[in-house]
Amino acid sequence: MSMRTQYCGLTTEALLGQTVSLCGWVHRRRDHGGVIFIDLRDREGLVQIVCDPDQVDVFKNAEAVRNEFCLRITGLVRSRPEGTINNNLNSGKIEVLAQELEVLNPSVTPPFQLDDDNLSETTRLTHRVLDLRRPQMQNNLRLRYKVTMEVRKYLDGLGFIDIETPMLTKSTPEGARDYLVPSRVNSGQFFALPQSPQLFKQLLMVSNFDRYYQIVKCFRDEDLRADRQPEFTQIDCETSFLSEQEIRDMFEDMIRLVFKNALGVDLPNPFPVMEYAHAMALYGSDKPDMRVKMEFTDLTEVMKDVDFKVFSGAANMENGRVVGLRVPGGGAMPRSEIDAYTQFVAIYGARGLAYIKVNEKAQGRDGLQSPIVKNLHDAALTKILEQTGAQDGDLIFFGADKAKVVNDAIGALRVKIGHSEFGKKAGLFEDTWRPLWVIDFPMFEHDEESGRWNACHHPFTAPKDGHEDYLETDPGKCIAKAYDMVLNGWELGGGSIRIHKADVQSKVFRALNIGAEEAQLKFGFLLDALQYGAPPHGGLAFGLDRIVTMMAGAESIRDVIAFPKTQRAQCLLTQAPSEVDEKQLKELHIRLRLPEAKVVS
Amino acid sequence: MSMRTQYCGLTTEALLGQTVSLCGWVHRRRDHGGVIFIDLRDREGLVQIVCDPDQVDVFKNAEAVRNEFCLRITGLVRSRPEGTINNNLNSGKIEVLAQELEVLNPSVTPPFQLDDDNLSETTRLTHRVLDLRRPQMQNNLRLRYKVTMEVRKYLDGLGFIDIETPMLTKSTPEGARDYLVPSRVNSGQFFALPQSPQLFKQLLMVSNFDRYYQIVKCFRDEDLRADRQPEFTQIDCETSFLSEQEIRDMFEDMIRLVFKNALGVDLPNPFPVMEYAHAMALYGSDKPDMRVKMEFTDLTEVMKDVDFKVFSGAANMENGRVVGLRVPGGGAMPRSEIDAYTQFVAIYGARGLAYIKVNEKAQGRDGLQSPIVKNLHDAALTKILEQTGAQDGDLIFFGADKAKVVNDAIGALRVKIGHSEFGKKAGLFEDTWRPLWVIDFPMFEHDEESGRWNACHHPFTAPKDGHEDYLETDPGKCIAKAYDMVLNGWELGGGSIRIHKADVQSKVFRALNIGAEEAQLKFGFLLDALQYGAPPHGGLAFGLDRIVTMMAGAESIRDVIAFPKTQRAQCLLTQAPSEVDEKQLKELHIRLRLPEAKVVS
Incomplete structure (x- = not known):
């Protein structure tokens, strides 16, 4: 019965x-x-x-x-x-x-009504068991499951094999901070929880598994932002003997299928492909939100000889950049909104936000409304109007600084305006799904503080064919076989073709200032594996939490995780982390290192 | 191209x-x-x-x-x-x-031939990348994948949803030892890696997910035996509103399907069901290997009044037991083999191994060959022959001690003889798949040292209908709604109907001598959740590593795990665990606690 x-x-x-x-x-x-x-x-x-x-x-x-x-x-x-x-x-x-x-x-009276939509996150996470009964959370977690099952079916059909890699693994203190796990048996030693199965999946390719995937927990002990959790889930994939193009096609199909089958949404076919340099030039971002119908106009050349020092200074600076962002119809924007944007770009390090309102082009200089016009000569003004394509009623914002500041600030401004009430009314935002691939990333970025080169992707990424020599001669010029899948301004996933030859791997370590001894100590097992006929291979990883958050239209990845942590990395439901017994610490050969005087609160 | x-x-x-x-x-x-x-x-x-x-x-x-x-x-x-x-x-x-x-x-010369079958485990684990190229390891990991995919498809068809539970969770120092993870943000506090998602899956039932599963890593920091790893994988399942019988049927079908589709093997339908008490009586084990064609004969009553003190002492002891194990054809066993078995049972605490060879029953006492016959009166001898059903040419081994020692020792002996060359020749072993359910486990076992009751399964297991009162009156009599699936002497998985009422859960905590305050501190979130209309629910968990090991016919679970740890919990490939920087420890608010004087070796 x-x-x-x-x-x-x-x-x-x-x-x-x-x-x-x-x-x-x-x-x-x-x-x-x-x-x-x-x-x-x-x-x-x-x-x-x-x-x-x-x-x-x-x-x-x-x-x-x-x-x-x-x-x-x-x-x-x-x-x-x-x-x-x-x-x-x-x-x-x-x-x-x-x-x-x-x-x-029976039930005691719940602390809130299940259909109350105005609960604080603290309330929701403390009473997560009831919160999860709410239809929205039920739907989110079922959608998450549907996504993973579609992924599994698709990859299974292509001969991918789910292989588990270790959770208790080796600490390599590069990149993000590791979560450590003290070893009881091996006193004074520690495991690390994996930041990703990157090296293991490469080893599996060397081991002839040919096609690997795993939907797997990864860990980073970083300070948390809205879209970060200490533990997060990757759809992690790797293949042998495929080209960059073949890998991209394969996983583009996968994402299209997932959106279709789990959400009923048809994504474009094919996804547009954009070079990194192009994305930075037009959007100041390597994950441009293509729903926003505005682009940068590069004015660095134009501004080299203007009187306005903010512009000419940036234009002549090493790594400086001046751009204009034309806002169609932006002339109608009230002063208060412009002021708010000025404060907004300051978050990204911009020291101001110049603008020109184009009232009536035909009147030339007099038709332009702006505090800065008087410091720009006629030729510059003409070129600004010409190159931005500004029309009467438009507004042009300017960014002028080190390229990084300009890209960050005006890139964020572009998105902000696009998503604003104004932007939506002015037709600057198209509410749809706009995926794209960003490719041809640089191998390295220069860290000005240390004067060293850092890997843009990770140190196992292969340089583009013909770029291998740059590793030694001009690392900044070296382009990587790396690719990111971007959707509506979020990076859904990314990957690369990996280095499969030990000598190239060693060269990259050298470019990164990792000496032979250090490389051997940290990555000896990889260098060793590459010597035994490692196949050409590559892959990528998707952030499952993010994909589902986007698909669910949720505000936070915490809304697509059953039992998430707060921004202070705590579980309000179970009260983890918590204090442990002295006996447990003793067994692990550690003791606490706390401030000697603790103030009783 | x-x-x-x-x-x-x-x-x-x-x-x-x-x-x-x-x-x-x-x-x-x-x-x-x-x-x-x-x-x-x-x-x-x-x-x-x-x-x-x-x-x-x-x-x-x-x-x-x-x-x-x-x-x-x-x-x-x-x-x-x-x-x-x-x-x-x-x-x-x-x-x-x-x-x-x-x-x-190209490849440097491999350290071994891939088809060399006589490699040490150290060699194989050190060069795991090459070891995994071997066809056997390729097959094992593909079989593992096939098993998980069959499980997923089956559960998907029944509406089960894969929901991820946290890896960074709360330490509850009961049961096995936790792996701890120091928190950087919350100084002096620790996460624990989960020993199982037990409580989270119960909470998901309270949250109305109805059917949950997860193929998930679990962690136990225990000293390792041949079939243990610090991290292991469970197929973890839970359902609401189903009876014990319905749950067993559902997962019996799953295992049958997995064996059929992944291995081409037809398991019996249905699996036999055996009560725990019956299994202990006949096989001395709650996971009897049913391939072995021998059973215990309980002789406790028979031996109460014999002169042989070893037998009568055990028979009259509290919790004592005397059994006979009839070995058909065992009369042909040479003395040396009997001696070896005597040493073998000593491992399990047996202080000797009495036996009788039945040469010729018709001759009565004179037809029996044994050092102990002289101390057994005629009535006892007759009953031994009658009750064991011994025939001429048989041998009867005896166990007499505390029941636990007898069960462990003679239970192991039964399996040992069954698997021996002798046993196979004598037809005491049937080389096939013999699954069964063992049910009706006791709720508690008595710990003689502490004088306390411990949970046999775990403290969240429901007592059988009508047994609730025993929780307070006679815990030893209380039978649990718990069940194990056993195959060829291995526990493949096990589970139970859970307690869904807060008052019953509190009674069980009391029976386990866990006070109200301690229960609130450790399991408050569960007790809290049970108050909000928790549904009747239950489930089980299978050990994936074990299932695949059995199916692959592998010698060790390390042969079905891509990157396993050694028995010293080390990864020989990556050299994990390893020492970490002082800076890392400082950030985690811990320091090492090592012996002050380290001997340089």
Whole structure:
């Protein structure tokens, strides 16, 4: 005997006249004309239960139930009376006349209404078990599952094999900060939780597994931002004997399929492909939000000889850049909004935000409204108008500084304006899915502080064919076989063709100022593996949390993770992390190192 | 242009006359009659490449290649000459006449031959990347993948949802030892890596997810035995609103399907079901190896009044037990083998191993050969022969001690004899798959040292209907709704119906001597969740590593894990764990606690 014959939310008119058993939670209970109606909820949805006073026991039990009681009901499926049909529900044409009502478990009064949309995150995470009962969270986690299952089916069809890599692995203090795990057996030594299975998946290619994937937890002990968690999930993939193009095509198809099957959305086919240099030139970002219909106009050359020192100074600076951002219709923007944007770009290090309103081009200089026009000579003004394509009624914002500051500030401004009420009204934002590939990343970026080159992607990325010599002669010129998939301003995933020859790998380590001894100590097992006929290989990793967040239209990745941590890396539900016994520390050969005097609060 | 047109191992006569491109590793190279033959290997198998001296460049390259070089070959598929067909290979009817041969990556000489079956585990784990190229390891990991994919498909079809639970969670120092992770942000506090997602999966049931599963890494910092790893993988499942029987049926079907689809093996349908008490009585084990055709005969009553103190003492002892193990045909066992078994049972605490050889029953006492017969009266001897069903030529071993010692020792002896050369010849072992369910476990076992009751399964297991009162009156009598799936003497998985009412959970904590305050501190979030209409729920977890080890016929779970740890919990490939920087420790608010004087070795 089963407790239930089907789900509440799937009880439909197909079962009319049948006796069913249902299990679920009291979503709402109301008395109406001497009859008690219960909306009974399970994961598939609601069904209306009718408790008639004729059924004495049922009615008595029904009077006692409250919201979130867990019930088992047996009853007859019958049509709802004319006029009470609810087309928003699967079960909206029927109701169940209860013949038995068993309270499987009562509930104390919940700390909040499940349909309250204004709960603080602290409340939600503290009472996560109830929060997860909310339809939105149910949908988010089911969507997450659907995404992973679509990924698995797709990769299975292509011969990818899910292979588990270790969680207790070696600390390599480069990149982000590791989570460490003290070893009990090997005193004074530590495991690290993996930041990614990067090296293991490469080793699996050397081991002839040919196609690997894993949907796997990764860990970074970094200060948390809105879209970061200490533990996050990657769809991690690697293949042998495929070109960059073949890998991109394969995973572009995968993402298209996932969006289609899990969300019913058709993404463009093919995705546009954009070079990194192009993306930086036009959008100041390697993950441009292509929904925003504005582009940079590079004015560095134009500004070299203007009187306005902010512009000419930046234009003549090493690594300096001057750009204009034409905002069509922006002339209508009130001063207060421009002021707000000036404060906004300051976050990114911009020391001001010059602009020109184009009132009437035909009037030349007099048709332009701006505090800076007087410091720009006619030729410059002409070129600005020409090159930005500005029309009457437009506004042009300017960025002038080190290229990094300009790109960050004006890139963010572009997105901000695009997403603003103004931007949406002015047609500067297209509310759709705009994926693209960004390719041809530089191998290295120069760290001005240390004077050293850092890997843009990671030190195992292969240089483009013909660029190998730059590793020694001019690292800044060296382009990598790296690629990122970008959607609406978010990096969904990224990867590269890897170095499969030990000598090239050594050259890259040298370019990164990692000496032979250090390389051997940290990456000896990789260098060793590359010597045994390592195949050409490459792959990529997608951020599952981000993909699902975007697909669900959620505000935070915490809304697509069952039990997330707060921004202070705490679990409010279980109170982790917590203090542990001295005995446990002793066994692990560690002791606490706390400030000697602790102030009692 | 793709590097290859298909896999080496899948190049068959269907492609005769076509030009193919193949990538793979030199498995063997031999010169024969002025022609060079290369067996090229990829993950799908071997194909024979023919390098003819007519193709000058190809031949020159082929002369230079050595084992494990990674090659790309383009050539013509042609029939092998009469008499050289190899029916052991998929590609055995054809060969590829090379027209191009590119060395993608050379290889230094491997430290061992891939087909050497006598490598030490240290060698294999140190050179794991090459070890994984061996066909056996390739097969094992592909089988592992196939098992997980079959599980996922089956559970998906039943509406189970894969939901990820945290890896950084709360330490609850009960059960096994936790792996701890120091928190940087919350100084002096620690996360624990999960020993299982037990509580989270129960919370997900309270959250109305209805059916959950996860194939998930779990962690136990225990001293390692042959079948243990610091990190291991569970197929973890939980459902709401199902009975014990329904859950068992559901997962029995799953395992049958997995064996059928991944291994082509038909397991019995249905699995036999055995009560725990019955299993202990007949086999001295809660995971009896049913391939072994021998059972215990309980002789406790029979031995109460014999002169032989070893027997009568045990028979009259509290928790004492005397059993006989009849070994059909065991009379032929040489003394040396009996002596070896005596040493063997000593491992399990047995202080001796009495036996009787039944030479000729008809002769009564004189037909029995044994040092102990003189101390057993006639009635006892008659009952021994009667109750064991011993025949002429049999041997009966005896165990007499505390029940635990008898069960462990004679239970192990039963398996040992069954698996021995003797046992196989004597028909005491059936080489097949013999799964069963063991059910009706006790809720608690008594710890004689502490005088306390411990949970047999875990503290969240529900007592059998009608046994709730025993929680307070007689914990030893309380039977749990717990079940284990056993196969050939290994526990494949186990689970239980969980407690879904807060008051019952509190009673169990009390029975376990966990006070209200301690329960609140450690499990407050569970007790809290149970108050909000927690549904009846239950589930189970399978040990993936073990299942695959059995299916693969592997000797150790390390043979079905890509990158396992040694018994000293080390990774010989990457040298994890390792020492870390002082800076890292400082950030984590810990310091080392090492013996002050370290002896330099």
